[in-house]
Amino acid sequence: MKPKFLIVFLKELREALRDKRTLGLLALFTVMYPVMIGYLLNQSINRATKPERDGVEIAVIGASQAPTLMSQLKQRNINVKNQAPLDEEGITKLLQARTYPVVLRVSDKFTENYAAMRPARIELWFDSSDESGKRRREVEDVLEAYSANVAGARLLAHGVSPATLAPIQVQRFDTGTNASRSAGLIGSLLGILFLPVFICGMSTAVDSTAGERERRSMEVLMAQPARAWELVVGKWLTAGCLAIAGITLELALAHAILSWLPLEEIGMSWSLNWGDLALLIVATIPLCLFASGMQVALAMNAKSFKEAQSVLSFVTLVPLIPGVVVSMMELKTATWMYMVPMLSNQTLLREMTKGDVGILPFVMTFSCSALVALLAVGFASWRMKSERYVLAV
CATH class of the missing domain: 3.40.1710.10 (abc type-2 transporter like domain)
Incomplete structure (x- = not known):
């Protein structure tokens, strides 16, 4: 017999895949950023090399x-x-x-x-x-x-x-590599690629919680022989799977575009291979689960579907703040950065473009988001037991 949370997961995933319009918009959103970054970098390359050609x-x-x-x-x-x-x-x-x-x-x-x-x-x-x-x-x-x-x-x-x-002769030696010079720019450009983690599963997270409660289908679901945590985990995994699929597609497309572009023409390079990309995606999975867990928990706390959408639209921007602050203050990479969700993934990507980063940054990046994701799911499971949630009071 299948675990009950898996039954709920399959049910929610089937309903999410039926909404073709939402899936189309998510696919467009996922493809848009890599194509936009590739276009901007290609324009920079053309401007930089045009004087040499013409x-x-x-x-x-x-x-x-x-x-x-x-x-x-x-x-x-x-x-x-x-x-x-x-x-x-x-x-x-x-x-x-x-x-x-x-x-x-x-x-x-x-x-x-x-x-x-x-x-x-x-x-x-x-x-x-x-x-x-x-x-x-x-x-x-x-x-x-x-x-x-x-x-x-x-x-x-x-x-x-x-x-x-010329009494003094100055000789200049630049020890910087193309990878180190491009790490900051590419890291800041690709940092925004992690944003779909908070967008791809948001619609499903809201619809399966606040939406079902408004449609009064939540009461029917809770009448089934399943515990609160099983219902929450099924909904959580559905939103998380959509986020994982979105970020995987986006990072793969960005990698293909950056590998194809002649970045050496502007003193930059893209040194990651498909193996590195796979490790990065694995390290990003907990971030997807954290985003979906947070969205499920917050949507449960909202009194209506519209309120849940408004709150999550604002909360989606909050994880971007640490990355923006670090970029504006031009802070050097420090260990604590791998302990902040979203910022840890951006830092990991930036350091991977410079070279080998070791196993510790991967473990810290994976663990920090996984821990917060479990806390969010635990809170949502506790909230699901409340009659006030089910009755929207």
Whole structure:
């Protein structure tokens, strides 16, 4: 004979699967976030690699005054477009049209001052509100290199070594890896992927508690030879299974998209494999059960179906607060973070993108949510025994 909680679970799951509209919305919600993250990262990759593919195109006023500089710009894949003389208003309009990221205006006296070894002025015009900082820096690098070459040649002409201008030589060594650089960004992006844990099973949790009580089917169910905890566990497992299915689909889709994207083009990487993903999903199962247990317990405490929906819609945002606070305060990973539901999963994912995290973070992440889930189910079982709950008084 089947356990009674399993009979209740199968009954609730069958009813949940009959609601095609709700399942369709949940599937859309589950797929939406990975696709959105993949699209945003793909757009970032395209913006970052476009200058390398197409080159940087700038407008130069008075290009004939500095032919050597123009040659150096072209050598760095910076296309120079000769522009007729413009005043400040005309240059501003040209930049606001987003036609060029940078406008260079060479002084009319550039050649004269250059020949006389006086500072020759070049004006660099740009719009700081435009997302073209990388292309502007490429132009600035060429201008600085050109200025240094001219200064060095002049010093040599006077018998002075150019090394005199650089008494200190700074060498920079970056020990950061693509994984460590991308862990923070990817961790913050994917942290929101755990949100469906609190959404996929919410509709079922509310309908099987507050909904059944309003329809007066709860009284019929409680008249059956089953104890309160068996009824609660069956409803709890139904909502938990939907949450597990949603998060599994979402993480698998996100993994497939991130593995396909050329993140190396923007100095990032996605180092997880399918085995790591399976471990992450296993560690997330208690979070799904915690979410469904909390929703069942809170829905039982609500006086109506509408009130239960309103309360759970607000409570769903509460588990996101620790992750947001940690991100805003830029706190380093600490052991206590693995003891906070939701935050522990976000921290675990972020650390897994950096490399091996060991077994302890998995155990702590699994245990903290599992313990709270059991407490929530225990409270819901106690609430189910109350006549005030059944009679909605």
